[in-house]
Amino acid sequence: MEFRQDQAIYLQIADIICENILTDSWKEGDRIPSIRELSVSIEVNPNTAMRSYSYLQELGIIFNQRGIGYFVADRARDIVLELKKNNFINRELPRIFKTMDLLHLNCDDLAELYAAHTRENKA
Amino acid sequence: MEFRQDQAIYLQIADIICENILTDSWKEGDRIPSIRELSVSIEVNPNTAMRSYSYLQELGIIFNQRGIGYFVADRARDIVLELKKNNFINRELPRIFKTMDLLHLNCDDLAELYAAHTRENKA
Amino acid sequence: MEFRQDQAIYLQIADIICENILTDSWKEGDRIPSIRELSVSIEVNPNTAMRSYSYLQELGIIFNQRGIGYFVADRARDIVLELKKNNFINRELPRIFKTMDLLHLNCDDLAELYAAHTRENKA
Amino acid sequence: MEFRQDQAIYLQIADIICENILTDSWKEGDRIPSIRELSVSIEVNPNTAMRSYSYLQELGIIFNQRGIGYFVADRARDIVLELKKNNFINRELPRIFKTMDLLHLNCDDLAELYAAHTRENKA
DNA sequence: GTGGTCTAGACCACC
């Protein structure tokens, strides 16, 4: 497993888990891999995997049952959606539109690029 | 002056300078503030301001005349534009589109959200 | 059955049993539920229930008759009372007082807060 | 520096810091010892000290300035007071009174013990 | 100098 350099590994792991939840690959109530399993499968130190889990637990996205493992929380999907949406709208969007202004790109240009992107992904 | 936590301060400073160039607030050939002036006005360590200037100098956006100061380079505007464009299209857009997919947002939603966000900030 | 996160489950179970003894719900000489019965009724791993019983047996609060079951020991009530009292006065009280000092609470406040808390729970 | 066995060291460190804030030993806006300084002075691993700081930062009690260090947050005292009070009233008090019931101790007994405790500390 | 992250490895309590 390869990680980007521009973000802490434990955050990238957390992101991947959130995506799994958003796409229903991991459903609410499901047990997720143990820290040891995960750390082996993605080749990181158990401490790093643990950090991802602790982080998600704080956010209420997963929870722990002593001696058994971690599970996807009940309202996990809603929480993730809410967090991602807020972050996107309040943090990313303003910067995106600012950049667009500076580059003289308008919404139509973006739509075009988006269409191109979608085509590529289908191909 | 306040900075975000998610990016090095010297990069945020460099960004602001680039914006000044893109919007023609600082024109090619203009002398820009000395490291000391800048560091005082935005309340950062002179080392940090220095780092921003070194960074921009490496990119050919500004240049230094010993004992006189820093100046906006001749083709600065083009260079900045090129860099920003490449970065936006190749790095930011893919992640933006990915997030949009996960959040089930389409291009029209974007424009709408942006409008709403702008209104809120005005209020 | 739900357990707190801040203490081992087997200790919480042991505590409940002790309370049953202190309140005379379980009298000295009484047979108490088998490990299997208990583990089913409160939904814990049998190993965990077993651990609670072993722990209480070590303290002389319950005893085992092979093939028959566990029983409340003769002087169980006295032992429990003694243990609880010592623990409360020597371990808990000092920390309670320390917290009260920090929070500028006196003894009267305590009683008042407790009354308020009780009312809330009833409501 | 010695720590109790019944609680994680990083939490005990956090507690001590909170007490320093409550007693105004560390005032709002003050810079607190760097992670390295702290870890040396109390003889723990820097990672452990770091964990305490991260924990307190999440709670909004301290904050970090890049490359400079950690500082006591503006409303730190209020936050700590609020947290401690809530925890004491909602978590500790019920258990305290439950134990008092079981031990047949009443509020007057507690007051007496408290008075004794105060005398001891003065002596 | 500051903090942040990661690895490695150990030990422990618990289920």
Add this chain to the structure above:
DNA sequence: GTGGTCTAGACCACA
């Protein structure tokens, strides 16, 4: 088997 904590030591970016 599970997670949780701690130590040790390294590397890095940043101010």
